[in-house]
Amino acid sequence: xxxxxxxxxxxxxxxxxxxxxxxxxxxxxxxxxxxxxxxxxxxxxxxxxxxxxxxxxxxxxxxxxxxxxxxxxxxxxxxxxxxxxxxxxxxxxxxxxxxxxxxxxxxxxxxxxxxxxxxxxxxxxxxxxxxxxxxxxxxxxxxxxxxxxxxxxxxxxxxxxxxxxxxxxxxxxxxxxxxxxxxxxxxxxxxxxxxxxxxxxxxxxxxxxxxxxxxxxxxxxxxxxxxxxxxxxxxxxxxxxxxxxxxxxxxx
Amino acid sequence: xxxxxxxxxxxxxxxxxxxxxxxxxxxxxxxxxxxxxxxxxxxxxxxxxxxxxxxxxxxxxxxxxxxxxxxxxxxxxxxxxxxxxxxxxxxxxxxxxxxxxxxxxxxxxxxxxxxxxxxxxxxxxxxxxxxxxxxxxxxxxxxxxxxxxxxxxxxxxxxxxxxxxxxxxxxxxxxxxxxxxxxxxxxxxxxxxxxxxxxxxxxxxxxxxxxxxxxxxxxxxxxxxxxxxxxxxxxxxxxxxxxxxxxxxxxxxxxxxxxxxxxxxxxxxxxxxxxxxxxxxxxxxxxxxxxxxx
Amino acid sequence: xxxxxxxxxxxxxxxxxxxxxxxxxxxxxxxxxxxxxxxxxxxxxxxxxxxxxxxxxxxxxxxxxxxxxxxxxxxxxxxxxxxxxxxxxxxxxxxxxxxxxxxxxxxxxxxxxxxxxxxxxxxxxxxxxxxxxxxxxxxxxxxxxxxxxxxxxxxxxxxxxxxxxxxxxxxxxxxxxxxxxxxxxxxxxxxxxxxxxxxxxxxxxxxxxxxxxxxxxxxxxxxxxxxxxxxxxxxxxxxxxxxxxxxxxxxxxxxxxxxxxxxxxxxxxxxxxxxxxxxxxxxxxxxxxxxxxxxxxxxxxxxxxxxxxxxxxxxxxxxxxxxxxxxxxxxxxxxxxxxxxxxxxxxxxxxxxxxxxxxxxxxxxxxxxxxxx
Numbered sequence: 001x002x003x004x005x006x007x008x009x010x011x012x013x014x015x016x017x018x019x020x021x022x023x024x025x026x027x028x029x030x031x032x033x034x035x036x037x038x039x040x041x042x043x044x045x046x047x048x049x050x051x052x053x054x055x056x057x058x059x060x061x062x063x064x065x066x067x068x069x070x071x072x073x074x075x076x077x078x079x080x081x082x083x084x085x086x087x088x089x090x091x092x093x094x095x096x097x098x099x100x101x102x103x104x105x106x107x108x109x110x111x112x113x114x115x116x117x118x119x120x121x122x123x124x125x126x127x128x129x130x131x132x133x134x135x136x137x138x139x140x141x142x143x144x145x146x147x148x149x150x151x152x153x154x155x156x157x158x159x160x161x162x163x164x165x166x167x168x169x170x171x172x173x174x175x176x177x178x179x180x181x182x183x184x185x186x187x188x189x190x191x192x193x194x195x196x197x198x199x200x201x202x203x204x205x206x207x208x209x210x211x212x213x214x215x216x217x218x219x220x221x222x223x224x225x226x227x228x229x230x231x232x233x234x235x236x237x238x239x240x241x242x243x244x245x246x247x248x249x250x251x252x
Numbered sequence: 253x254x255x256x257x258x259x260x261x262x263x264x265x266x267x268x269x270x271x272x273x274x275x276x277x278x279x280x281x282x283x284x285x286x287x288x289x290x291x292x293x294x295x296x297x298x299x300x301x302x303x304x305x306x307x308x309x310x311x312x313x314x315x316x317x318x319x320x321x322x323x324x325x326x327x328x329x330x331x332x333x334x335x336x337x338x339x340x341x342x343x344x345x346x347x348x349x350x351x352x353x354x355x356x357x358x359x360x361x362x363x364x365x366x367x368x369x370x371x372x373x374x375x376x377x378x379x380x381x382x383x384x385x386x387x388x389x390x391x392x393x394x395x396x397x398x399x400x401x402x403x404x405x406x407x408x409x410x411x412x413x414x415x416x417x418x419x420x421x422x423x424x425x426x427x428x429x430x431x432x433x434x435x436x437x438x439x440x441x442x443x444x445x446x447x448x449x450x451x452x453x454x455x456x457x458x459x460x461x462x463x464x465x466x467x468x469x470x471x472x473x474x475x476x477x478x479x480x481x482x483x484x485x486x487x488x489x490x491x492x493x494x495x496x497x498x499x500x501x502x503x504x505x506x507x508x509x510x511x512x513x514x515x516x517x518x519x520x521x522x523x524x525x526x527x528x529x530x531x532x533x534x535x536x537x538x539x540x541x542x543x544x545x546x
Numbered sequence: 547x548x549x550x551x552x553x554x555x556x557x558x559x560x561x562x563x564x565x566x567x568x569x570x571x572x573x574x575x576x577x578x579x580x581x582x583x584x585x586x587x588x589x590x591x592x593x594x595x596x597x598x599x600x601x602x603x604x605x606x607x608x609x610x611x612x613x614x615x616x617x618x619x620x621x622x623x624x625x626x627x628x629x630x631x632x633x634x635x636x637x638x639x640x641x642x643x644x645x646x647x648x649x650x651x652x653x654x655x656x657x658x659x660x661x662x663x664x665x666x667x668x669x670x671x672x673x674x675x676x677x678x679x680x681x682x683x684x685x686x687x688x689x690x691x692x693x694x695x696x697x698x699x700x701x702x703x704x705x706x707x708x709x710x711x712x713x714x715x716x717x718x719x720x721x722x723x724x725x726x727x728x729x730x731x732x733x734x735x736x737x738x739x740x741x742x743x744x745x746x747x748x749x750x751x752x753x754x755x756x757x758x759x760x761x762x763x764x765x766x767x768x769x770x771x772x773x774x775x776x777x778x779x780x781x782x783x784x785x786x787x788x789x790x791x792x793x794x795x796x797x798x799x800x801x802x803x804x805x806x807x808x809x810x811x812x813x814x815x816x817x818x819x820x821x822x823x824x825x826x827x828x829x830x831x832x833x834x835x836x837x838x839x840x841x842x843x844x845x846x847x848x849x850x851x852x853x854x855x856x857x858x859x860x861x862x863x864x865x866x867x868x869x870x871x872x873x874x875x876x877x878x879x880x881x882x883x884x885x886x887x888x889x890x891x892x893x894x895x896x897x898x899x900x901x902x903x904x905x906x907x908x909x910x911x912x913x914x915x916x917x918x919x
Contacts, residue, residue: 050785076787088782090775092844101775104768105787111796114767115760121767128768168786286683288832334879337887345622346886349839352832353878360871478690478828485687514716516735520698523691527676530688534679 001064003028003204004172009048009058018044019228022058026172026221031198032206033219033236037248040225042208043085046174050082051075063171077105079171083161083178085208091150095141098149098160099132102167106131135163138200139193155186159193166201173197175207179214187211191218216240224248253388258511259504264395264464266503267402271457272480273487273495274409275450281426281490282446283339285347289330289354290454291477292362297323297455298462298472299362302373312376319455327451328444330354336440355474362470370469373462398460405453406496413492422446426490479506479522486526488539497537568762571847572755579751598861600815602854603750604808607757609837609853610846611804614761616835617844618770619797620777621677622686626805627830628673628693629666631821633806634813635700635732637662638741641814642731643707645742655744659753659810666806667799669696674798678791690828700821705732737820738813745815753811754850757804761846764800773797840881 002025009022019041026032034042047053049060051072060068067078081102090098107127109120136142139159144152149160158178165173178194179187191214197203209215215222215236222239224231226248232239239245272294279287297319304315334354338347379393413419424432425442433439461476462468479502487498502522509521529537582599585591612626637658648654676688704715708728715721719733732738764770773793775783784790813819823829834853841852863870884890 052781072784073787073789076785082785084782084785088779088785090778090782092778093771093774097771097774100768101771101783101788102786104772108768111764111769114769115763117763124768164782164786280683286686334883337883337889340888341886343843343886345616345835345839345843346882348622349836350879350882352836353875353882356871356875356878360875364869364872474829482687482691485684489683514702516702517698517716520695523695523698526691527688527695530680530684531676534681534684536684 002026003030003063004049004206005059005061006049007059007061009045009055009060011044011048011053011055017228019048019055019225022048022225022228022230024223024233026204026206028171028204029198029202030204031194031218031220032204033215033222034206034208034225035210035212035215035222036225036231041228042225043176044228045225046082046176046208049075049174050080076168076170079169080174081165081168081170081172082174083158083165083176085176085180087154087157087161089149089152089157089160089164091148093149094146095149095152095160096129096132096136096145098164099135099167100128102164103128103131104168106167106169132167135167138196139163155182158182158190162193162197166197166203171204173203173205175205175209177208177210179209179211184213187214190214194218212240253385254511256385257389258507260389260391260395262504262507263500264398264503265507266483266500267398268457268461268464268476268499269480269483269503270402270496270499271405271453271460272476273484273499274406274492275453275457276481276484277487277489277492277495278422278446279450280484282422282443283331283335285335285344286351286481287335287450288348288351288477289358290450291473291475291480292355292358293323293327293451293454293473294458294461294476295362295468295470295473296326296358297458298373298468299366299371300455301376301459301462302371302468305376306371306374312378316376316456316459319459320452323451323455323458324448327447327454330451331444331447336443359470359474366470368469370467373466373468375463375466376459377463394460394463398464401456401460402496405456406492409449409492418442418445482523482526485536486529488536490540491536491538494536494538564766567847568758568766571758571762571850574847575751575755575758575850579747582747594861598858599747600745600750600811602857603747603754604812604815605834605837605853605857606754606850607808607811608805608834609841609849610754610757610761611801611808612834613838613841613844613846613849614764614797614801614804616838617842617846617849618765618777619773619794621794622682622835623689623801624686624828624831624835625673625689625691625693625696626801626834627826627828628689628696629669629802629805630809630812630830631693631696631700631826632669632802633662633666633809634819634826635738635809635821636665636806637810638738638813638819639705639731641742641744642738642740651742651744654742655749655814658744658814659807662810662813663803663806666809667803669806670799670802671795673802674795677794677798690831693826693828693831697821697823697826700737700826701735703732704730704734706730735820737818739818741813741816741819743814743817745811750811753807757807758846758850760800760804765846769793769796836878840878840885 004024004026006022006024010020011018022045034045036042044053048055051070051074054069058068059066062078062080065078067075070078090101093101107124109124113121133142133145136145139162141156141159141163144156149157152160162175162178179190182190194205195218198205219236221234222236223233224239224245231248232242232245272290275290276287279285279290300319300322301315304310304318305312334350335347338350341347375394377393377397379397381390381392383390413422421432421437421442424435424437425439429439458473462472480499483498483502484495486502487494505525506518506522510518513521582591608626608630612623615621615623640661641654641658644654673689673692677685680688702716704719704722706713706722706724706728708725710725713722713724719730772788775788776790776793780790837853837856838849840856841848841850860870860874863873
């Protein structure tokens with residue numbers, strides 16, 4: 001059974017069909033790409049998957065569990081974590097605290113324990129510190145743990161978003177244009193990191209990307225969206241050679 | 253019959269709120285700030301009329317003109333000195349607190365000049381009332397003037413914004429300051445103009461308010477100011493017809509609850525209705541609903 | 547071994563900057579308390595300052611607790627005085643009822659404070675509900691409206707007690723229809739008179755320390771991080787599974803409960819308690835907000851210090867009588883512009899003391915170089 005099974009998903013905004021008849025099936029451990037021209041509805045698909053928007057039609061199943069129309073926090077608890085196209089960090093928190101917020105539902109103690117500083121507070125805080133540093137180390141951010149998130153350079157902010165998402169211990173990780181604004185060197189490094197995350201955390205990853213080098217370099221399968229509909233779906237090499245796709249990207 | 257009288261008095265009070273709320277809402281629309289000092293400009297306007305008419309004995313027309321001119325200048329001055337430096341500050345709480353500072357300043361300056369004892373304001377409306385329904389209902393001159401003035405101002409303002417270049421510039425600046433600047437609109441000038449109009453309206457509201465409720469003191473403006481602010485939010489802050497409808501409704505509700513439920517509880521009732529309306533429609537009656545893009 | 551563990555703790559403290567900062571905050575309060583006590587023993591505290599001591603604690607608690615909502619959660623609240631009002635009246639009512647049943651102030655007062663805090667906390671949850679739906683200025687006006695409603699309703703409540711039990715009316719004290727032996731407990735706009743004067747400076751300082759302890763510990767915990775995450779980015783906070791509803795309500799409840807505590811302290815410091823616009827109206831809420839903003843939004847210690855200075859300053863300026871509030875207004879405007887105006891910030895960045903020092907050094911260095919040549 002596939003980890004993510006989406007059938008016939010659709011949503012309209014004021015009569016405009018933003019996403020229509022969207023179906024996708026992602027196996028566990030896959031690195032899957034969602035591509036398409038600007039305004040094709042890629043981010044809308046992410047918003048539908050994570051419960052930011054409620055779909056008009058269609059079913060979303062994660063690991064066999066129906067999560068259609070669930071609230072964002074419940075979707076996250078069910079096992080989907082995401083990053084954002086326009087970076088959304090907790091800017092006034094330190095880098096490590098951003099990750100600790102991601103760990104919020106993984107380990108906890110009661111409000112009383114925190115106000116009264118009970119032993120459970122100390123114990124769990126120590127564990128949180130350790131785990132957060134572990135995650136930061138993967139992305140080489142551990143040295144900046146105490147820096148304010150908003151003071152990080154752009155590329156590292158994108159990485160920190162991935163760290164925070166991973167901290168929620170998801171089954172499926174959604175990356176919304178992880179390479180946006182990065183230079184070719186940084187993109188290359190990011191590709192390595194994404195592969196490493198998949199292997200190291202045993203993660204399934206669905207990513208939106210414009211950078212074709214990144215997509216063709218790491219994605220095993222692709223879905224191409226155009227005007228809210230699926231244009232083409234399949235093995236990366238097949239999809240990228242599809243004349244329809246080339247036409248959609250390069251124009252007539 | 254009694255009910256109609258209460259209703260008319262409510263519309264009268266509501267018209268004053270509407271005039272003040274128009275100023276609040278215009279300034280909010282353009283500067284995205286709650287001008288807490290707006291209520292105190294009302295008080296200044298009333299004091300200017302009081303000084304020219306009651307103290308110096310000049311005719312009401314002179315008082316009206318002087319008050320409108322002085323309040324207009326005061327509004328521009330306040331904006332230039334206290335608010336403009338804070339444009340683009342990282343927290344919009346900063347300008348809110350500054351506005352509170354300006355409000356304290358105006359109140360205490362008035363206290364110093366005029367003292368703590370309330371002054372008896374003489375009505376600026378020289379007309380007698382009329383009687384309708386065979387003499388069963390009396391509508392006094394103030395009521396007629398207030399309602400007429402607020403309707404005229406409301407219409408004039410709408411036409412001004414829709415038809416004139418300056419009005420269009422106001423709309424543009426309230427939508428997007430940066431883009432307006434790029435289009436060659438004088439943003440600073442437009443903001444000054446907004447404060448000028450708002451403060452002129454406050455002056456008019458002040459003299460009309462005090463013509464009905466004659467006790468004039470340094471804090472005269474604060475409660476009508478807060479009520480008008482409530483009215484502006486009630487109608488959807490930033491919306492001119494919203495401010496007008498919000499003001500009238502608030503005045504009517506306040507007066508009717510005073511008449512039929514409880515004088516002491518009327519404020520509580522007004523504010524409760526506000527909360528309920530906002531819970532049902534979080535951006536007020538005519539406010540635009542803007543969702544954050546993910 | 548023991549020395550070692552103390553040393554460990556010490557190095558731990560050195561490394562743990564937030565904890566160190568918190569300890570400094572507590573130390574400031576305790577030091578100030580001891581200083582006042584010593585001065586008092588030396589007879590150097592005049593009656594004017596003496597009268598300010600409990601109110602100082604009240605306003606410091608209010609500022610710290612409001613900062614939890616405004617600074618940490620990032621929601622503008624203009625109704626904080628309303629929560630204080632609830633705490634003041636419920637606790638004073640309790641004390642007045644129980645003054646004979648529990649003659650010992652040391653037992654009665656803590657219970658009264660607790661009742662004030664719990665009732666205010668419940669109102670905090672109540673006002674927290676619109677918070678979930680409203681944002682920014684709309685929320686601000688609802689909190690303001692809420693504070694006014696509380697004040698307004700309390701002004702209409704009449705409660706009396708006679709041989710037949712308790713009587714309640716929202717019309718007038720005459721409406722209670724009491725026997726001749728009846729006593730008024732709450733008398734409409736006249737409020738509550740004859741509340742036992744259980745408050746004193748020591749209790750005030752203890753309550754302030756409790757407030758700081760609750761707020762600081764909460765901020766530096768998992769819950770505090772969640773609340774600040776909501777402040778910084780709601781959508782992202784939701785996406786990592788933070789329960790927005792729970793944390794907003796929790797923050798409002800705790801902030802309100804602490805304000806209720808301050809209200810209890812306030813009520814038991816006065817012979818008579820009335821809900822006037824000056825004591826519990828929106829003007830008071832705004833006053834507390836001014837403390838928070840001037841002390842630094844989100845800076846707990848700052849809001850405490852700002853509350854103390856800004857409360858004491860106008861009182862000390864009483865000699866200047868009418869001019870004092872005018873001066874206060876000007877200071878407020880100037881400080882806000884100095885602290886927040888983009889131009890002022892840029893100017894301070896280029897003219898900071900460090901830079902100035904470096905410049906001076908540079909000039910001196912180049913001069914000495916020239917001299918050398």
